[in-house]
Amino acid sequence: MENRTSRLLRYPGDMEAESYLYTVGPLAEQFLLSIKNEGKIKAAYCKNCGRLFLPVRSFCTFCGKEVNELREIDQEGVVESFSKVKLDSFGKELKEPFYLAYIKFRNVEGGLLHKLGEVKEPKIGMKVKPVFKESKERIGSLEDILYFRPI
Amino acid sequence: MxxxxxxxxxxxxxxxxxxxxxxxxxxxxxxxxxxxxxxxxxxxxxxxxxxxxxxxxxxxxxxxxxxxxxxxxxxxxxxxxxxxxxxxxxxxxxxxxxxxxxxxxxxxxxxxxxxxSPEKILEFAMDPVYERFLNFHPNYLASLEARNYMEKRGISNDDLALIIKKNKENGLLNPRASYSITVDLEAVKKSEKIFDPLSEYDIAQYxxxxxxxxxxxxxxxxxxxxxxxWIEGLYWCSESSLTPLRGFSTNALELAAQKVYDRTNLNPKYIDFFEIDDRFSYRELMHIEALKVSNKDTIKKDLREGRFSKEGDRIVNASGGYLATGVPLDAGGLARVYEAFLQLRNEAGQMQLKNANRCLIASWRGIPTSTYAVCALSNGA
Structure with missing residues (x-):
C-alpha cells in the first residue's frame, strides 16, 4: 500500500473463550461408563438398519434414525493404519513418541483412534486388544484405555 | 434459467x-x-x-x-x-x-x-470426546490415511516424490507459486518422515x-x-464429520464429481485439465481416483508414466497446486478458479496450456473434514 512511513505493526490477540465443557450425549455417556465400570468397548446398534457403529451417537449416520442401544462387540480389533507420533498438537516435539492407530472391530462400522503399546513394529492388519487402566483410576473417558496391544 | x-x-x-x-x-x-x-x-x-x-x-x-x-x-x-x-x-x-x-x-x-498455532485450530476441529484426547499434531490423521492408501495401492514414497516434483516444478512458471522449487529427488528420499510415512515435502505449506x-x-x-x-456445473458434498466413523474415504468427492458429470453430460475424457487439492501428495492420487481420471488398478502405472504431467493426456495441477502455491485456507477453491480462469482465457503466460477449453476443479476442506466441491468451467469453445 502507499504512504507507508513507519515500521509495520502487528497486534497480539488471543481467544478469550479457551475452555469448554462438552456434553457427550446420552449414548456416548453409556459408552464411556461401560469402559469405566465394565472395562468393555461397546458399539451403538441401530435397530432400523441393523448396523453396529463406532464412535457411538444417539442417531444413525447411515439411515438417519434414532439410536438408543449399545451392544457388546468382540474386543479384538484390527489395525487399519498407524503412524509414529513425534509432534504434539502445538507442533512441539514429544518426549515420548507413540504409535497412533486407527482400529476397526469385527462387524462394526467405523472404529477408534487410539495408541498402540507393547509393540516394536506395527503392521496393518495386526490384531490388537485394549489394555485398560486399573478400575479405580478410570474416569469415564477413552483415556481409561491405556493403549491397544498386539494379541 | x-x-x-x-x-x-x-x-x-x-x-x-x-x-x-x-x-x-x-x-x-x-x-x-x-x-x-x-x-x-x-x-x-x-x-x-x-x-x-x-x-x-x-x-x-x-x-x-x-x-x-x-x-x-x-x-x-x-x-x-x-x-x-x-x-x-x-x-x-x-x-x-x-x-x-x-x-x-x-x-x-x-x-x-x-x-x-494453526495446528491448534485444526485440532479444535476434531471431535472433543473421540479424537482430541490423544494430543497429536492433526497432520497425523493424514499420516494414517497415507499409509493405508499406499499399502492398498502398492505406492511407495518414491511414487509420491513424482507428484512433489511435478507440482513444485510446474509452479516454477506460476507467479503465485511461492513454494515452487526444482526438486532434488535424492533430498526428498532422505528427508525425515516426521509425519511418518510423510515428510515435510509431502505437505503443502500455508x-x-x-x-x-x-x-x-x-x-x-x-x-x-x-x-x-462459463460455469457448466458444480456440486458439493460432505461425509460424516467423525474421522473414525468414516475411515479413509473420499466417497463424498466421488459423489460430487459424478453429479457434475451427470448434469453436464461430461466425463473425464472431455476435460482438458484438472485443478485439484494436493495439500498432501498422496491426496492428489486419491482425488484423481475419485474424479475417475484414473482408477485403483491403473493409478500407479498412470503416475509412473507421467500421464498427469503437462505433457501427459490427463493434466493435473499445471498451476503447481498447493504444493507449489501453498494452501490459502478456505480460499483454496477460489484460488484454483483463478488459475483456471487464466488458462481458459488464454492469459496464463508461460504456464499457458494448449487447447485449454475445459477444466474440472475439485476442492477439499482439508483434515479433519470430509467436505468437497467440484466445478466444471469452460470458455465455450
Missing amino acids: SEVAIIGAGYYGFKPITDEVSFREGTFLAAMRAYEQCNIDPRKDVDSFIACEEDFNVGIAISNEFAVDQLGGVLKPVSTVTSESLIGLASGYMLIKSGLCDIVVVEAHSKASNLV TDAFVVVVLASKEKAEKLSNKPV
Whole structure:
C-alpha cells in the first residue's frame, strides 16, 4: 500500500473463550461408563438398519434414525493404519513418541483412534486388544484405555 | 434459467507473509483488480456479495461482519459461507440461476501468517470426546490415511516424490507459486518422515492470499466481458464429520464429481485439465481416483508414466497446486478458479496450456473434514 512511513505493526490477540465443557450425549455417556465400570468397548446398534457403529451417537449416520442401544462387540480389533507420533498438537516435539492407530472391530462400522503399546513394529492388519487402566483410576473417558496391544 | 459466467477475477498475495496489508486491504486490492477487469462499480452494479470466512482462521468472532466494507458492499446484501470457497461460488451461482441477481461477487482470503498455532485450530476441529484426547499434531490423521492408501495401492514414497516434483516444478512458471522449487529427488528420499510415512515435502505449506471473482448472468456477461468463463456445473458434498466413523474415504468427492458429470453430460475424457487439492501428495492420487481420471488398478502405472504431467493426456495441477502455491485456507477453491480462469482465457503466460477449453476443479476442506466441491468451467469453445 502507499504512504507507508513507519515500521509495520502487528497486534497480539488471543481467544478469550479457551475452555469448554462438552456434553457427550446420552449414548456416548453409556459408552464411556461401560469402559469405566465394565472395562468393555461397546458399539451403538441401530435397530432400523441393523448396523453396529463406532464412535457411538444417539442417531444413525447411515439411515438417519434414532439410536438408543449399545451392544457388546468382540474386543479384538484390527489395525487399519498407524503412524509414529513425534509432534504434539502445538507442533512441539514429544518426549515420548507413540504409535497412533486407527482400529476397526469385527462387524462394526467405523472404529477408534487410539495408541498402540507393547509393540516394536506395527503392521496393518495386526490384531490388537485394549489394555485398560486399573478400575479405580478410570474416569469415564477413552483415556481409561491405556493403549491397544498386539494379541 | 440464465447461464452463469465468471467475468472478472483478481487476487493479491500468494506469499507466505503479507505484512504490508491487513486482511481488509488485501481483500480490497483483490476486489479492485477483479472489478477493473470487467469494468464494474461495486457500489452501483453488484447485486449481492458472498464472503467465505471461518472465524477461527480470521481470528475474529462473527468475522463476516468485517467483509462488507472492503468489497464495496455497504448497504447491499452480503452473506457468508463458512466453508470452502468453491461452495461460496456455488451460492453465488444459485443467486444468479434463481433470477434473484445479475451480478454477484464472491470473496475468500487467507491470512494464515496471522495464525500463531494453526495446528491448534485444526485440532479444535476434531471431535472433543473421540479424537482430541490423544494430543497429536492433526497432520497425523493424514499420516494414517497415507499409509493405508499406499499399502492398498502398492505406492511407495518414491511414487509420491513424482507428484512433489511435478507440482513444485510446474509452479516454477506460476507467479503465485511461492513454494515452487526444482526438486532434488535424492533430498526428498532422505528427508525425515516426521509425519511418518510423510515428510515435510509431502505437505503443502500455508500461504496468504486474497481472491475475488465476479459472476454474471448470460445477458450481463456478454455485455461486460469479451472472454467470459462459463460455469457448466458444480456440486458439493460432505461425509460424516467423525474421522473414525468414516475411515479413509473420499466417497463424498466421488459423489460430487459424478453429479457434475451427470448434469453436464461430461466425463473425464472431455476435460482438458484438472485443478485439484494436493495439500498432501498422496491426496492428489486419491482425488484423481475419485474424479475417475484414473482408477485403483491403473493409478500407479498412470503416475509412473507421467500421464498427469503437462505433457501427459490427463493434466493435473499445471498451476503447481498447493504444493507449489501453498494452501490459502478456505480460499483454496477460489484460488484454483483463478488459475483456471487464466488458462481458459488464454492469459496464463508461460504456464499457458494448449487447447485449454475445459477444466474440472475439485476442492477439499482439508483434515479433519470430509467436505468437497467440484466445478466444471469452460470458455465455450
